[in-house]
Amino acid sequence: MRKFIAKTVEEMPPSGIRKFFDIASEMKDIISLSVGEPDFVTPWNVREAAIASIERGYTHYTSNHGNPALRRLIARYLRERYGTSYDWKTQTIVTVGASEALDLAFRAVIEPGDEVLVPAPSYVSYMPGVAFAGGVAVPIETKECDGFTVTAQALEAAVTPKTKAIILPYPNNPTGAVMTKEQLAAIVPVIEGSDLFVISDEIYSELTYGGRHCSIASFAEMYPRTVVINGFSKAFAMTGFRLGYAAGSEEMIAAMVKIHQYFMLCAPTASQHAGEEALRHELDTDFAQVNKMVSDYNRRRTFVYNAFKKMGLSCFEPRGAFYVFPNISGMGMTSEEFCHKLIHEKHVACVPGTAFGAAGEGFMRCSYASSMDNLKEALKRIAEFVDECRK
Template sequence: MRDPLSKKVQSIEPSGIRKFFDIVSEMKDAISLGVGEPDFDTPWHIREEGIYSLEQGRTFYTSNAGLKELKEEIANYLKRRFRLSYDPAGEIYLTVGGSEAIDGALRAMLDPGDEVLLPQPSYVSYEPCIVLADGVPKIIELKEEDEFKLRKQQLLDAITDKTKILIMPFPNNPTGAIMTREDLEDIAEVVREHDLYVISDEIYSELTYSGDHVSIASLPGMKERTIVINGFSKSYAMTGWRLGYACGPKPIIKQMLKIHQFAIMCAPTLSQYAAISAVRDGDDDVERMRIAYNQRRNFLMKSFRDMGLKCFEPFGAFYVFPSIKEFGMTSDEFATKLLEEEKVAVVPGTAFGRCGEGFLRISYAYSIDDLKVALERIERFIERHRK
C-alpha cells in the first residue's frame, strides 16, 4: 500500500513535555511541576458571564473574526495597558488559543524556503509550525550569561537574504526571561534595517515582576511589521476556554483570517462572551494572581540558593530554568531519575530546543504547600547525586 502519511508531518518529533505527564498521571503521590497552567480557578465574574451566556442560548457561530464588542474591549485594553492602538474592525481577530494565531501568522506570511529566526529555548510549538508552513527554522541559541535575552549581534549574525520573520517569545516559556525597552530597541533597529517582520508572542505579558511589559510593536516603525499574539489562558486562568487573539496590519490579518475562516470558522462563542468580562473588569484579578506568582517565584529562588542549585533570576511568566550541569546527567536523565526516585515531575530543558540541554523547566503555577513538598524532595535528590 502507498504510505498514507505526510513525510513532513512524520519528520516532526512529538512534544518532549508529554512523556513525563503521562507517567506522573499514573504514579501515586507524585507531584508535577511541569504543567504550564495556572492553578487558580477562572475568576467568578468571568465564569458567571459564561454561564449567563449559555442560559441565554448564545450557542451560535459568531462572525469569523469574533464578537465586535470583544474586539473593541481588547482594543481598549491594549491601549490602556501597553500603549498599542489597533482598529477592532480589521486589525484584531479572535483565535482558538494563542497557538492557533502562531500557526495562522506563519502560514499567512511564509512561502516555501523563507527563513524564520527562532530564539531558543522557547515554546515547543514554534518550530513545528514553521516546518508545517514550509518555512525554514533558523535557531538562535540564547545564553544563560545573557539572562536568555536575544542580543543584537546574535540577530545580525543569523540574518541571510532568505530571512523573513523573527519570532519574539518574551516573556519566555521556559526560561522566564524578559526583554526591556532598551533590549527591544536594539532588536527593532535591526528588524527595520533588514526589512523583517516580527511575530511577538506576548501571552505572558501581564506576568512580569520587574517593571511593566513593553511590546515591540509599540516602538517606532514596528507596528506595521509586527503581529502581536496574546490570549486569556495565562493572565486570566482560562486555559480550557481556548481563546486567544492576533493583532497586526490589516493586509496580514486579512490573510490570517482567511485561514481561520476555512480551518476553524470562529472561536468558541461562550468563551468570547466570558472574555468580555475578563478584559473589561479583570485587572484586579490579574494583579492578585501576579502577586501570588511573584511570591512563589521568590520562594523558589531562595530555596535554590539555599540548596546551592544554580539558577538565573527570571522576571516573567511562571517558570524557572535551573542549571543541572554539575550533576553529569543529561536533562532527560535528571528528570527521569527525579521522577523515579522522588516522584517529582519537571520538564527537561531539551523539550524547548537542543540548547536547553543542562537545564530543567520548573513551573511555579502551584500552591506554596505543593512547592514546599516538591523542593524538599528535589533537595534530597541533589544531595544524593551531587558530585
C-alpha cells in the same frame, strides 16, 4: 498506513512537556511541576458570563473576526496597557487560543523554504509550527549570561537572504526571561535593516515582576511589521476556554482571517462572552484579580528561585511567566536523564531543557504555577535528589 502520513509530521518528535506529564499521570504521590497551567480557578464572574451566554441562547457562530464587543475591549486593553493602537474592526482577530493565532500567523507569512528565526530555548510549538507551514526554523541560541534575551549581535549573525521573520517570545517560556524596552530598542535596527516580519508572542505579558511588559509593536518602526499574539489562558486562568487573539496591520489580519474562516470559522461563542467579562472587569477595576494572581506568583517565584540557589545550583532569576530554569549541568547527567531519575526516584515531574531545543541542554524547567505546599514538598525532594547525585 504510514506511507500516507506527511514526512514533516512523521519526523516531528512528540512534545517533551507532554512526555513527562503523561508519566506523572500514571504515578502515585507525584508532584508535577511540568505543565504550564495556572492553578487558579477561572474567576466566578467570568464563568458565570459563559454560563449566562448559553442560557440566553448565544450558541451560534460569531463573525469570523470575533464578537465586536470583545474586539473593542481587546483594542482598548492593548491601547491602555501597552500603548499600541489598533482598529478593532480591521486589525484584530479572535482565535481558538493563542496557539491558533500563532498557526495563522505562520501560514499567512511563510512560504516554502522561508527561514524564521526562533530564540532558543523557547516554547515547544514554535519550531514545529514553522515546519508545518513549510518554513525552516533557525534557532538563535540565547544565553544565561545575557538573561536569555536576543542580542543584536546574535540576531545579525543569524540573518541570511532567506530569513523572512523572527518570533519574539517574551516573557519567555521556559526561562522566565523578559526583554526590556532598552533591550528591544537594541534589536530594532537589525530587524528593520534586515526587513524582517515580527511574530511577537505576548501570552505572558501580564505575568511580569518588577515592571510592566513592553511590546515591540509600541516602537513606531516596528508597529507595521509586527503581529501581536496574546490570549486569556495565562493571566486570566482560562486555559480550557481556548481563547486567544492577534492584532496587527489590516493586511496581515485580513490574511489571517482568510485562513481562519476556511478552517475554524470562529472561536467558541461562550468563550468569547467569558473573555468580554474578563477584560471588562479587569479594565474597570485596574486589574484587581489579575494583580492578585501575579502577587501570589511572585511570592512563589521568590521561594522557588531561592530554593534552587540554596541547593548550590546556578539559576537565572525569572522576571516573567511562571517558570524557573535552573542550571543542572554539574549533575553529571543530561537534562533528560536528570528529569527521568527525578520523576522515578523522587516523584517530582519537571521538564528537561532539551524539550525546548538543543540550547536547553544542561537546564530543566519547573513551573511554579502550583500551591506553596506542593512547591515546598517538591523543592525538598529535589534538594534531596541533588545531594544524592553529588555523593
